[in-house]
Amino acid sequence: MKRRADIVIRDAMLIDGTGSDATRGDLAVVGDRIVAMGELKDWAGAREIDAEGLAVAPGFVDVHTHDDRAVLATDMTAKLSQGVTTVVSGNCGISLGPVPGLRDVVPPLDLIAEGRGDLFATFADYLAALDARVPPVNVAALTGHTTLRLATMDRLDRAATAAECGEMRRLLAEALEAGSIGLSTGLYYQPANAASTAEVIAVAEPLARYNGIYATHMRDEADLIRDAMEEAFEIGRASDSPVVISHHKVTDPKNYGRTRETLPVIAERAREQPVTLDVYPYAASSTVLEARRAASVDRIMITWSKARPDLAGRMLADIADEMGVSREDAVARLQPAGAVYFTMDEDDVQRVLKFPLSMIGSDGLPHDIRPHPRLWGTFPRVLGHYARDVGLFGLEEAVRRMTALPAARFGLKGRGRLAEGAFADLVVFDPATVLDRADYADPVQLSAGIKEVFVNGRTAWTGAAPGEERAGRVLRNHDLAPKDFESFAA
Ligand SMILES: [Zn+2]
Structure with a gap:
């Protein structure tokens, strides 16, 4: 028998x-x-x-995504076709809730929300909508600090008051109670840049009580990256929560090679407090189109533009030439818009990929008209290009960075x-x-x-x-295992 x-x-x-x-x-x-x-x-x-x-x-765990709306609105072919079965959403400070009032969507929240109709009043509402729709992949969702600011502040170009911090803290605790796995920040971006370290620490206070994680798109990934890293570690210590440094990189030619400096610092801190990082396998970044970068970054490709959808896929320099205006003026004419910035060194990318604590996260932008290729290619690129063809590491090690390592760090019980x-x-x-x-x-x-x-x-x-x-599940905080920062220590 x-x-x-x-x-x-x-x-x-x-x-x-x-x-x-x-x-x-x-x-x-x-x-x-x-x-x-x-x-x-x-x-x-x-x-x-x-x-x-x-x-x-x-199944691969994509630890850094902006799939918050894609898991509701799409069949997730971009990720499933790479072998991804679980995504961590809500990164870089932006999530679709909680936004109790009627607030207009500001960049970079427009990377995931078309308009305020896409936002949810409470995090519980968002997770309930996911349950009802059934996501095509498993979803573990972070709550965004920028979203909390939008929910509680009349203007975003200043630090929050004590009362506003208290309100954000309350909303975060409610989100964690509903099943959010932690807090993300995007301190680099204008709507969060005015937040002080103290503000983030004040907001992050409930994390420890809920075994929550702190993921951060740091304030600076260029000249001041060391200060930004120390800020992230400080927030982790003060809130007694593990730190995930999002899409670790150093940008601008004058900083090329500085991962030789940043990675040893991360390794050292990781022996003192729970710290980890994610990386995507490309030497170009992608986010909203920003005037401040038009001058400093040489090659910029437009990924979407509300004003000129026809220009998606074109280089900003060529667009400016054709318009007969400066690059900054061309940026203004395309807004709101998104872009790919060719602003990293391949050696740095490989150094971060090889670092033993690095997890793989695509950072793909699923609603872009001409997305950065990381949306469709990240995981097969690590397996095929970087492991097999370049020989950065063996196949088993490549798989570890996308399975057991992230499952341990995020407490994805029974997965990885x-x-x-x-x-x-x-x-x-x-x-x-x-x-x-x-x-x-x-x-x-x-x-x-x-x-x-x-x-x-x-x-x-x-x-x-x-x-x-559709066979995915919402992985709620209280169903997870304790986040394990001991296994696979550097
Ligand atoms: Zn980011």
Whole structure:
């Protein structure tokens, strides 16, 4: 009598997510769980998959996303087609709630919200909408400090008063109670830049009570990056919460090479307080189009423009030439708009990718007309380009940075590893051919080599199209494990 499973994947190269060497074997799934691994001759699957020559890994965790609205409004093909089964949303200070009053959407919140109709009065409302819609991938959601400022302040070009900090603190505690996994800031951006360190510490106070995490797009990623890092660590210590440095990079040619300075500091701090970081595998960044960067960054590509949608994909310098105006004036004529900034050094990108504490986060912008290719290519690019072709690290190590490491840091219980009893979030891929195809010229393209993706035991990506059902879940704070900053220490 054979044991019955819903799915048995046979003869696969099993990559368990911990960084251990791959082993050859079979894997059985019943319902939403992995029930057996190894040589499963005495098991029969309602569906049998021959995975000879293919790898099976835990579904990838995209720790840095702006998928807040995309998980409601789209089928998430951009992520599922890369093997991503869980996203962390609400990064860089922006989330779709809580905004109790009627407030207009300001940049960079317009990266995720078209207008105030997309905002939710409470975080509980947002998570309930996700539950009702059923997200195509699992979602762990951060609450944005910029959103809290928008909810509580009449103007954003100043630090919050004690009363406003108190109101933000109350809204954050409510969000954490509803299931938010922590607080994000985007202190770099104008609507949060006037916030003092003390303001963020005051707002972040509930984090410790709820085992929440603090993720930050730091105030500065260029000349003053060291000060910005110290500010992040200080906020983490004062609020007794783990720190995630978002999309770590150093920008501007005069700072090229400075990851030699920043990474040892992060390694040192990580021995004293819980600290980690994420990175995307590209030497160009992307966000809203900003006049202040038009002068300092040489190559800027427009990703969307409300005023001139036809100019998406064009270089700002060419647009300015054609308009016969300065680049700053061209920026003004395109607003609101988004851009790709070619402003990093490849050696820095590789150094951050190789750093043992680095998790992979796409930072993809899902509503851009001509998005940065990281939206569609991040994970296959790390596996195919950086691990296999460049040889930055082995395949198992590449997988660890997108599975067990983020699952430990964010407390994603039962995810991020191949193990009996774990959730059946799985990626079947070809290690020989996996590769990103999206590039700056043609950024909306499926990657090569991702054969099938399962979310909670359901087919979520067939290799060519999304599965028939949306099978993701909202991962609420109180359902998570304690955030583990001990495993995989540097
Ligand atoms: Zn950011």
